[in-house]
Amino acid sequence: MSQTPEQVAASSRTIEELSARTTDCFACPRLVAWRELVALEKRASFVAEEYWGRPVPSFGDPRAGILIVGLAPAAHGANRTGRMFTGDRSGEWLYRAMYRAGLASQPTSTHRDDGLTLSNAYITAAARCAPPANKPTPEELATCRPYLHRELELLAPTLRVVVCLGQIGYHTMWNVLAAAGDELPRPRPKFGHGVEVATPRMTLLCSYHPSQQNTFTGKLTEPMFDAIFERAVELVSAPRPI
Numbered sequence: 001m002s003q004t005p006e007q008v009a010a011s012s013r014t015i016e017e018l019s020a021r022t023t024d025c026f027a028c029p030r031l032v033a034w035r036e037l038v039a040l041e042k043r044a045s046f047v048a049e050e051y052w053g054r055p056v057p058s059f060g061d062p063r064a065g066i067l068i069v070g071l072a073p074a075a076h077g078a079n080r081t082g083r084m085f086t087g088d089r090s091g092e093w094l095y096r097a098m099y100r101a102g103l104a105s106q107p108t109s110t111h112r113d114d115g116l117t118l119s120n121a122y123i124t125a126a127a128r129c130a131p132p133a134n135k136p137t138p139e140e141l142a143t144c145r146p147y148l149h150r151e152l153e154l155l156a157p158t159l160r161v162v163v164c165l166g167q168i169g170y171h172t173m174w175n176v177l178a179a180a181g182d183e184l185p186r187p188r189p190k191f192g193h194g195v196e197v198a199t200p201r202m203t204l205l206c207s208y209h210p211s212q213q214n215t216f217t218g219k220l221t222e223p224m225f226d227a228i229f230e231r232a233v234e235l236v237s238a239p240r241p242i
Contacts, residue, residue: 009150019057031129038075052082060122065160065236069169072127079130084123093210101229126172160236166209
């Protein structure tokens, strides 16, 4: 019998172990069915490729000061390639910005074995499986939260900043911190691009998600996105308060 997300999270001793073990999750029947159907039917332009079709592991530097929290793998992006934010337009925006900020070794991420490495940054998501219409349910997000909770624990010695991509990333982080008993400002600050929320453990830094809905319309521009990562680097480089 497969373990629950809570059991996997609690028994994972390193962030590398946790990331690897999340790929065997079958906790959400709707997401399991969808990720596997997409991997079987494929998009015509990727018909010759073998899709990942499983929960997508988190990716990056296990001693990161910056954690980036997205929404979920794209059906024909990370669900195909097996790496967070890889294989779609959102990822193109993200890795270009991270490269310009000195957090990525190259400005592109095309597949799991392309040589890309991250420095001082770690990428995860509110949901680890591709959801239909890019919309995980509240129940699915809650089921997946133990993985993020454990990532925060394992990154705790170095983590200073969490970049929340979109409202769901922000709300998910808030729920994880609240459940952990963190001291949070009340009422919860409204999500907005560039909004910062300081907590005793870290700073939450909000950004519009680099989805095509935002980038094609100009709601999110590359200078706006660059400013988020420049600020994240500034925050993580500042002396820790005594």
